[in-house]
Amino acid sequence: MSVATRVPAPLAKALGRISSSTLLRHLLFALFGLVIVILVLESTDQFRNAQFASMAYLGIAAGGLTVLTGLNGQLSLGHGAFMAIGAYTTALFFQDSEPPLPVVGVLIVATVVTLIVGAAVGVAAARLHGPYIAGATLALAVAVPGIALFFSDTLGGEQGLNVLVPDIPDWFANVVFFITANEVSTSKYIGYIGWLCLLATFVLLANLSRSRVGRVWRAVRDDEVAAEIAGINLGRARVLAFVVSAACAGLAGAVMAMAVRITAPSGFSLTLSLTLLTAVVLGGLGSLLGALIGAALLTFLPQVVTGVGHDAGLSDLQAAELAPLVYGLTMVLVILLAPAGIVGSIRGAWRRRKESA
Amino acid sequence: MKRWTRKTTLVTSVVTVGALVAACGAGGSREEDSGDGGASDVGITESSIKIGAHFPLTGVAAPGYSEIPTGMEAYFDYVNANGGVHGRKIELVVRDDGYNPTNTSQVTNELVLKDEIFAMVGGLGTPTHAAVVDFLNAEKVPDLFVSSGSIQWGDAPEEKPYTFGWQPDYEIEGKIIGQYIAENMPDAKVGLFLQDDDLGVDSEKGVRQYLDDQIVAVERYTSGNTDVAPQIAALKAKGADLVLAFNTPSYTALSQLISMKLNYKPKWFYSNIGSDPMLVGSLLSKFSEGAVEGASPLDGVLTTEYIAGVDSPDDPWVQLWQKAWDEHGGKGELTNYRVYGMAKAYTFVQALMAAGPDPTRDGIVEAVEQMGPVPGPELAPFRFSEDSHMGISGMQVVELKGGASDPLTPVLVTDTGDAPIEEDNSGAADDAPPASGIPEVEPAG
Numbered sequence: 163m164s165v166a167t168r169v170p171a172p173l174a175k176a177l178g179r180i181s182s183s184t185l186l187r188h189l190l191f192a193l194f195g196l197v198i199v200i201l202v203l204e205s206t207d208q209f210r211n212a213q214f215a216s217m218a219y220l221g222i223a224a225g226g227l228t229v230l231t232g233l234n235g236q237l238s239l240g241h242g243a244f245m246a247i248g249a250y251t252t253a254l255f256f257q258d259s260e261p262p263l264p265v266v267g268v269l270i271v272a273t274v275v276t277l278i279v280g281a282a283v284g285v286a287a288a289r290l291h292g293p294y295i296a297g298a299t300l301a302l303a304v305a306v307p308g309i310a311l312f313f314s315d316t317l318g319g320e321q322g323l324n325v326l327v328p329d330i331p332d333w334f335a336n337v338v339f340f341i342t343a344n345e346v347s348t349s350k351y352i353g354y355i356g357w358l359c360l361l362a363t364f365v366l367l368a369n370l371s372r373s374r375v376g377r378v379w380r381a382v383r384d385d386e387v388a389a390e391i392a393g394i395n396l397g398r399a400r401v402l403a404f405v406v407s408a409a410c411a412g413l414a415g416a417v418m419a420m421a422v423r424i425t426a427p428s429g430f431s432l433t434l435s436l437t438l439l440t441a442v443v444l445g446g447l448g449s450l451l452g453a454l455i456g457a458a459l460l461t462f463l464p465q466v467v468t469g470v471g472h473d474a475g476l477s478d479l480q481a482a483e484l485a486p487l488v489y490g491l492t493m494v495l496v497i498l499l500a501p502a503g504i505v506g507s508i509r510g511a512w513r514r515r516k517e518s519a
Numbered sequence: 520m521k522r523w524t525r526k527t528t529l530v531t532s533v534v535t536v537g538a539l540v541a542a543c544g545a546g547g548s549r550e551e552d553s554g555d556g557g558a559s560d561v562g563i564t565e566s567s568i569k570i571g572a573h574f575p576l577t578g579v580a581a582p583g584y585s586e587i588p589t590g591m592e593a594y595f596d597y598v599n600a601n602g603g604v605h606g607r608k609i610e611l612v613v614r615d616d617g618y619n620p621t622n623t624s625q626v627t628n629e630l631v632l633k634d635e636i637f638a639m640v641g642g643l644g645t646p647t648h649a650a651v652v653d654f655l656n657a658e659k660v661p662d663l664f665v666s667s668g669s670i671q672w673g674d675a676p677e678e679k680p681y682t683f684g685w686q687p688d689y690e691i692e693g694k695i696i697g698q699y700i701a702e703n704m705p706d707a708k709v710g711l712f713l714q715d716d717d718l719g720v721d722s723e724k725g726v727r728q729y730l731d732d733q734i735v736a737v738e739r740y741t742s743g744n745t746d747v748a749p750q751i752a753a754l755k756a757k758g759a760d761l762v763l764a765f766n767t768p769s770y771t772a773l774s775q776l777i778s779m780k781l782n783y784k785p786k787w788f789y790s791n792i793g794s795d796p797m798l799v800g801s802l803l804s805k806f807s808e809g810a811v812e813g814a815s816p817l818d819g820v821l822t823t824e825y826i827a828g829v830d831s832p833d834d835p836w837v838q839l840w841q842k843a844w845d846e847h848g849g850k851g852e853l854t855n856y857r858v859y860g861m862a863k864a865y866t867f868v869q870a871l872m873a874a875g876p877d878p879t880r881d882g883i884v885e886a887v888e889q890m891g892p893v894p895g896p897e898l899a900p901f902r903f904s905e906d907s908h909m910g911i912s913g914m915q916v917v918e919l920k921g922g923a924s925d926p927l928t929p930v931l932v933t934d935t936g937d938a939p940i941e942e943d944n945s946g947a948a949d950d951a952p953p954a955s956g957i958p959e960v961e962p963a964g
Contacts, residue, residue: 208628212628216625320716321649322620322646324649428620429619429620429621431619465625478615479615482576482614483576486577
């Protein structure tokens with residue numbers, strides 16, 4: 163039963179055009195996402211807004227990582243370092259109450275700076291395989307926070323740089339007020355910045371993975387020899403994937419700097435890089451939706467579990483220790499029951515059901 | 520006809536959607552005025568006051584520091600059991616930040632926006648608290664008695680009107696130590712062992728005012744990097760025979776172990792925060808895997824003191840803490856960290872009383888500024904005023920002997936900058952708590 167028999171002809175034609183054009187389809191999804199973002203941010207309190215901002219930056223970085231690891235098969239343990247580069251770039255711009263560039267400009271500069279660093283690292287990483295890339299990027303994750311300590315005069319050393327989030331621009335507040343009749347708090351403002359960045363990134367990543375570039379990346383991942391015989395330049399494909407992924411991490415770092423209001427080396431420990439990888443694995447390798455679900459779990463699970471622990475009458479210390487426990491158990495359960503990650507397993511089950519039907 | 524219908528449908532749908540969107544929103548321009556009057560007593564009900572704090576309950580900084588909130592809670596429970604403050608019971612919400620500023624930012628959002636605390640009391644750590652100090656001031660949340668001696672909490676009350684320090688800042692500690700060395704050990708070759716953040720920077724500034732010529736070596740370490748052998752070896756090579764160390768307790772243990780290994784035996788002078796004999800002793804035996812037992816290596820070490828600790832069980836304040844801990848504490852013994860927490864809780868109860876029967880956020884800030892000298896566990900009076908939010912004004916130099924401290928000087932008070940160091944004559948060191956164990960403070964103003 164085709165769509166056209168039910169829907170009037172012009173609409174069907176429009177729908178057909180949308181579903182046949184990848185870009186239009188993704189833009190439609192993004193528009194739909196935007197509506198949901200506005201509804202969610204407007205109907206939740208400031209604290210949740212701030213949590214959604216955290217979810218957004220984790221989501222952007224995890225999205226970038228899932229493309230690198232899931233589509234191109236390169237395992238990076240150093241994405242926390244790229245976030246640090248993006249975050250420090252942003253923090254350097256937001257030292258005064260009157261930054262030299264508007265927020266959008268700073269976000270772009272942070273992304274571009276990280277992109278350049280990512281290109282340099284990517285060229286090196288493209289020569290390595292499997293565990294060796296992981297090792298090299300691991301070294302990066304350990305080394306980059308050290309840079310901030312070494313140049314402690316400009317980068318603030320152990321105590322980091324405070325980030326002064328610029329005032330909410332009037333036009334932005336007016337637009338939001340026109341649409342929603344609500345005032346914009348700072349946490350909501352950063353929530354909007356984070357989610358607009360996330361939507362833009364995901365549209366670009368989704369397009370890229372559906373395009374020729376994405377097919378090349380998958381080909382390289384699945385069989386290097388076959389890909390090379392088909393005329394694909396392995397090194398170029400690998401470097402490109404790495405650069406795109408690093409740029410995402412840089413943007414995520416920029417949003418993070420604004421959401422956290424400080425950029426300090428202890429925020430970019432190895433744990434951050436591993437956290438991103440966890441988000442990707444939990445959600446499902448190679449799936450952007452999975453990266454988003456992973457980011458949501460990482461943001462909300464610890465806080466909700468600690469809250470439940472408190473309500474159940476545990477002491478502060480016990481409640482604080484409950485969060486890593488539940489988080490670890492979730493991880494073990496997902497690996498045991500849904501080895502392809504949450505989205506991956508659901509998608510697999512769906513496909514099997516469809517085939518058997 | 521058909522084309523016309525289609526056009527109308529299109530126009531109608533566009534108009535409908537547009538109208539819908541406009542109906543959702545205000546469809547007008549926003550008014551600039553958004554003052555929030557009247558909401559100044561968040562977190563306060565008829566019968567309770569909710570306050571919050573961030574502490575490292577898990578992770579590397581947890582040993583020692585995680586005991587502070589248990590001490591605070593025990594003393595608040597003691598006050599609550601005796602009727603509370605103006606009939607209200609104090610409820611402390613503690614959130615774990617694992618000493619990571621990213622987490623501090625998140626848990627502070629939760630405390631302020633979700634738990635709706637009246638005030639932050641005793642949030643711990645310099646880099647961690649620095650991540651939230653602007654937010655707390657922007658939200659006009661009183662940020663009382665930060666658990667860190669950085670001068671940034673109190674030196675600019677016009678920029679951070681809601682933030683107050685508590686313990687003596689690192690700069691005056693450096694000054695008092697510097698003067699003591701200059702007067703009593705004028706021939707010592709001084710080496711500095713500094714943590715590379717405000718702790719090291721502020722205290723070096725203080726020390727150099729008195730000791731600039733005597734310093735032969737300055738070595739810095741980064742918190743988190745546990746290999747300090749190069750720094751200790753450099754101090755040894757430059758011939759320092761007196762090491763002034765401004766570091767956290769783990770690094771006291773590490774520096775002791777490494778100097779034992781290098782057979783380096785200078786006189787050690789540890790700043791207050793790094794010198795708790797009990798914690799350092801347990802860390803020493805842990806790091807050395809049992810080879811070094813107890814705090815005996817710290818015998819003869821010089822340090823400073825600004826509240827009486829568990830080693831002086833006859834002190835009336837320590838007796839009060841012991842009583843509160845026995846009645847309301849959880850598991851474990853009374854430790855110096857719990858004493859620190861209780862002393863800080865005592866100051867908060869004083870501030871709350873000074874804020875009167877109907878405390879507001881702005882009211883308590885004003886009350887702390889105007890509280891003046893009140894009897895408390897601190898050996899020297901606070902410096903709180905409209906122009907300064909700095910905490911306790913001084914301390915005394917002590918020598919550790921068998922895990923207890925033996926005073927070498929009277930209580931010395933001073934301020935940051937060129938303020939002279941003087942003997943304290945306010946009597947703050949000799950006061951005792953009221954028999955009830957609950958402060959008696961009249962509402963200020």
